[in-house]
Amino acid sequence: xxxxxxxxxxxxxxxxxxxxxxxxxxxxxxxxxxxxxxxxxxxxxxxxxxxxxxxxxxxxxxxxxxxxxxxxxxxxxxxxxxxxxxxxxxxxxxxxxxxxxxxxxxxxxxxxxxxxxxxxxxxxxxxxxxxxxxxxxxxxxxxxxxxxxxxxxxxxxxxxxxxxxxxxxxxxxxxxxxxxxxxxxxxxxxxxxxxxxxxxxxxxxxxxxxxxxxxxxxxxxxxxxxxxxxxxxxxxxxxxxxxxxxxxxxxxxxxxxxxxxxxxxxxxxxxxxxxxxxxxxxxxxxxxxxxxxxxxxxxxxxxxxxxxxxxxxxxxxxxx
Amino acid sequence: xxxxxxxxxxxxxxxxxxxxxxxxxxxxxxxxxxxxxxxxxxxxxxxxxxxxxxxxxxxxxxxxxxxxxxxxxxxxxxxxxxxxxxxxxxxxxxxxxxxxxxxxxxxxxxxxxxxxxxxxxxxxxxxxxxxxxxxxxxxxxxxxxxxxxxxxxxxxxxxxxxxxxxxxxxxxxxxxxxxxxxxxxxxxxxxxxxxxxxxxxxxxxxxxxxxxxxxxxxxxxxxxxxxxxxxxxxxxxxxxxxxxxxxxxxxxxxxxxxxxxxxxxxxxxxxxxxxxxxxxxxxxxxxxxxxxxxxxxxxxxxxxxxxxxxxxxxxxxxxxxxxxxxxxxxxxxxxxxxxxxxxxxxxxxxxxxxxxxxxxxxxxxxxxxxxxxxxxxxxxxxx
Ligand SMILES: Cc1cc2nc3c(=O)[nH]c(=O)nc-3n(C[C@H](O)[C@H](O)[C@H](O)COP(=O)(O)OP(=O)(O)OC[C@H]3O[C@@H](n4cnc5c(N)ncnc54)[C@H](O)[C@@H]3O)c2cc1C
Numbered sequence: 001x002x003x004x005x006x007x008x009x010x011x012x013x014x015x016x017x018x019x020x021x022x023x024x025x026x027x028x029x030x031x032x033x034x035x036x037x038x039x040x041x042x043x044x045x046x047x048x049x050x051x052x053x054x055x056x057x058x059x060x061x062x063x064x065x066x067x068x069x070x071x072x073x074x075x076x077x078x079x080x081x082x083x084x085x086x087x088x089x090x091x092x093x094x095x096x097x098x099x100x101x102x103x104x105x106x107x108x109x110x111x112x113x114x115x116x117x118x119x120x121x122x123x124x125x126x127x128x129x130x131x132x133x134x135x136x137x138x139x140x141x142x143x144x145x146x147x148x149x150x151x152x153x154x155x156x157x158x159x160x161x162x163x164x165x166x167x168x169x170x171x172x173x174x175x176x177x178x179x180x181x182x183x184x185x186x187x188x189x190x191x192x193x194x195x196x197x198x199x200x201x202x203x204x205x206x207x208x209x210x211x212x213x214x215x216x217x218x219x220x221x222x223x224x225x226x227x228x229x230x231x232x233x234x235x236x237x238x239x240x241x242x243x244x245x246x247x248x249x250x251x252x253x254x255x256x257x258x259x260x261x262x263x264x265x266x267x268x269x270x271x272x273x274x275x276x277x278x279x280x281x282x283x284x285x286x287x288x289x290x291x292x293x294x295x296x297x298x299x300x301x302x303x304x305x306x307x308x309x310x311x312x313x314x315x316x317x318x319x320x
Numbered sequence: 321x322x323x324x325x326x327x328x329x330x331x332x333x334x335x336x337x338x339x340x341x342x343x344x345x346x347x348x349x350x351x352x353x354x355x356x357x358x359x360x361x362x363x364x365x366x367x368x369x370x371x372x373x374x375x376x377x378x379x380x381x382x383x384x385x386x387x388x389x390x391x392x393x394x395x396x397x398x399x400x401x402x403x404x405x406x407x408x409x410x411x412x413x414x415x416x417x418x419x420x421x422x423x424x425x426x427x428x429x430x431x432x433x434x435x436x437x438x439x440x441x442x443x444x445x446x447x448x449x450x451x452x453x454x455x456x457x458x459x460x461x462x463x464x465x466x467x468x469x470x471x472x473x474x475x476x477x478x479x480x481x482x483x484x485x486x487x488x489x490x491x492x493x494x495x496x497x498x499x500x501x502x503x504x505x506x507x508x509x510x511x512x513x514x515x516x517x518x519x520x521x522x523x524x525x526x527x528x529x530x531x532x533x534x535x536x537x538x539x540x541x542x543x544x545x546x547x548x549x550x551x552x553x554x555x556x557x558x559x560x561x562x563x564x565x566x567x568x569x570x571x572x573x574x575x576x577x578x579x580x581x582x583x584x585x586x587x588x589x590x591x592x593x594x595x596x597x598x599x600x601x602x603x604x605x606x607x608x609x610x611x612x613x614x615x616x617x618x619x620x621x622x623x624x625x626x627x628x629x630x631x632x633x634x635x636x637x638x639x640x641x642x643x644x645x646x647x648x649x650x651x652x653x654x655x656x657x658x659x660x661x662x663x664x665x666x667x668x669x670x671x672x673x674x675x676x677x678x679x680x681x682x683x684x685x686x687x688x689x690x691x692x693x694x695x696x697x698x699x700x701x702x703x
Contacts, residue, residue: 060329067324179322190701207695209690215700216640219323223619224612226329244608289608290601297604301592307585308610309407309578316611319329319618 002156005057006064019271023077026141029114029134031100032076037133039098044078047086047198054086063174063229067222070178073274077102077112079171080208084120088129091157101129104149105165107285109138111172111278113145121149128153140281157187166239168286170228173242177222179279180246180253183217186272187211188255194262207260214256217249223227230318237299240292247289250279326633327615330622336396342472343404346377351410353659357670359409360582363535363575366487367411368448374405375445381413384423388439393441395625399574399618406578413487418442420573421566422495427561428512429554438493438515452482452516452540453563460691463507463560467498469514469540478516478545486685489527489537494518496660497559511559514551521545532677567628570686572620572634577613579640579682580648580675586668587652594662600654606651609644614638632699635692642682642689649675 017032025032038044046062048054066079077100084101096118104110104119113119121130131152135145188211191202201207221242227243228234254276258265265272283289300311350373351359357363374380382398384390391397405412412419423442426434441447458464467480480498488494494516502510518525522545527535554562586607591599616637623630652672656664683689697703 064324089645092517105331166588184323188702191702202697202702205694208702209693211702212636212693212696213640215323217348219388219616219636220609220612220640222324223327223615224608227611227615230329231649239603240610244605245612248605248609268519287604293601293604293608294597295604296607297600297602300588300603300607301595302601307407308581308588309609309614312607312611313403315616316607317332319331319615 005061006068006112009041009065010068012037012043014043015069017072017074019274022073022075022274025115026143029143031117032115035076035100035115037074038078039081039100044082045085047082052089054089057319058122058283059231059234060226063226066171066229067178067181067225070175071182072279073179073182073246075112075115076100077116079175080112080116080168083167083171084129085117087120087127087162088155088157091160093129093155093157096129096154098204101172102149103164103168104288105168106148107168107287109140109144109146109281110135110149111142111144111282111283111285113143113149114138115143116217118154119149119151120164122159123263126156126161127159127164128156130154134176138281140277142278142281144281144285163234163236163239166236167234167285169243169292170225170234170239172286173221173228173239173246174225176246176250176279176282177218177225179282180218180221180249183253183257183272183279184211184214186275187214192262201260203311210256210260214253216253221246221249226319227316230320237296238318240295240299241316243287243292244289244296247283247292250283254279271309326630327619328622330615332396332400332618334441336394336400337395339397339400340404342377343379343401346374347408347410349405351408354409354411355670356409356586356667357674358411360580360671360674361411361413362406362579362582364413364486365409365411366413366490368414368445368490370411370446371414372412372445374412375415375443377460378443380419380445381423381443382419382429383388384439385442388427389443390423391443395621396618399621403574403578404557406574407581409582414448414490415442415445415685417491418447419450419524420518421451421569422441422493423493423563424451424569425513425566426515426553428565431550433550434515434553447493448487448491450485450488450491450494452488452494452498453483454484454496455481456483456539460688462497464504465497465499465511466504467496469498469500469512469547471500472546474549476514476520476547476549477508477667478514478542478547480542481669482540482542484528484537486537488540489525489535491518494540495553497563500556500559506562508549510557511563512556513553513559513562514547515553516542516545516547516551520547530678531672564631568620568624568629568631569686570634570635571638571692572617572624573631574614574617576638576686577610577617577644579642580679581645583668583671583675584648586671587655587663590665590668596655602651602655606644606648609640613641613644617636617641632695635687635695635699638686639683639689639692639696646679646682649679
């Protein structure tokens, strides 16, 4: 399928982003040590046109890469930088070298901000790239900043209808869906291995059914994230559907994963918590499911003609 | 099963989308007079005349080849057609089973003679089918069916019972899963599928009344019913495999999440007149879930069109989808009941009441939630 693109990217992630690397990066702010390698890998300009030295890919084509970042809990804003670079390039701005960029619309917490050097922010209908100052520390201990990002403005471009919050939410949803796939995978493996009452947990129907439900949520979130990463550009309604499904799925799946793991799941030495802590952090960022559900509900009410099926088909039905 | 590739990005082709405006125009003319509480029945609303009117447009047996009187279209075209019918609340029960699964089953496993005989009247909306799987003592444990067909020279003799058979009392034929050899303890081995002409002697059909006083399903008794040799569908002893091939069709379609859409849209209409932020948010959540379900169902439509049989993925769509459609009446009830001093619109109340009384069955018909979750778990490598 997407293998020529995805396989080498996943190999790169497996190499540069092991659980011990993630733990190490959690302990300190500043660019991740793997940033240089990521930046030089060429994937970072996947969205740039070929004439500008990129790969000319579409959002739907890079979607698996973004999911893979979540799956790996990559402690670096790869997806955000990829998107920010394409946007700045399109606006004719000079691309900064070495910059790890987060998208920072208003949000109680900006994931990966502590692992970035720059941020895209909006003010007065303009998008600004700022060189970030250190922010308030992340209560999730997952490399974010927990306040509005500030810093020196390096350049400004016209926002031109770009809704930065939708962009950030869409990328969040896609990465969350990757985290959920990883969490599900870990939990399935654990259920098959861990024995109680002389048999694996996976023999118990109560456990089987919980995991089936977990898989349903993970697939639903992944599908909705794919909707958000379709078309020519990010769109608030598509991002809304994705972030709602991701947020709802995240809380259900975290509960299931930790229930199935028992006590070991929350321990520092075990990897599950690496993913579930991040998942909860991302769910809180850039508008949660309540916020985006209201956006969607308002849009539905604002569309008088047609059924809800029509609404979904016309606004949330493009998968290309 | 790799979950990430199980639901590939799929877009309904333009060719299939061209059908949509035609169906919309037809529905505008033909069902806009129906009361919402009747439209809420959608694929359990039985109206033979409506089915024949659809058929006259070529919209029954859409995926059956033209040589057998069908539309010769692909699964995507059928998705478009069915989506419009369900969303509008068209009464499509009469031809529903034949269109969704009996026709395709006969096409796949039937003899040429069977196809020539059964498919054209299905496509004309003149021949209605029902599914005979469940029995009084065999529900979820379908492999334990006891109804038995015994070979007798060039015919078969059928004895036993079927139950919960949707619209058997208004159907012409049943495709039944019965035992042709071995014992119930042999489970999946020794089962076969038969097409049973319900007008044959020895068959009694008793409609079962629901608490709502509707009769959507029936109980049937077969007393030494003589079936011709060519009543066997497919291969003797292969019934279990054949039934399973039907399941992906039966469980992945939009009828697994649109059963309460009529009510959802009435509720949205009411909300437009009187905005309540809390309800608006809940509506938005439902829209998000619907978007993801629809994309998943279209992905499986594509896989079915490619000849695959994504049975486990279909179970996943059905479990998620029926939860969604079950939630709608509960959510609307919560919203209506929270404002006791507001006059409820009588049509909306009737629609709500109908769905509140029957939304439980959404996760029973076609295989229960617990059985589906067991299948999904197995597909995930548990057990
Ligand atoms: C509206 C409606 C229409 C229907 N139409 C048709 C039709 O046209 N043709 C037809 O053949 N059938 C039809 N059915 C029957 C339907 O397929 C059965 O109801 C269903 O398979 C469940 O069987 P049961 O009702 O005997 O329940 P049971 O199998 O007795 O189950 C009762 C409960 O026990 C649970 N359970 C059973 N086994 C297990 C297990 N191993 N693990 C955990 N829990 C378990 C079930 O999930 C359920 O919650 C229809 C049903 C309804 C409600």
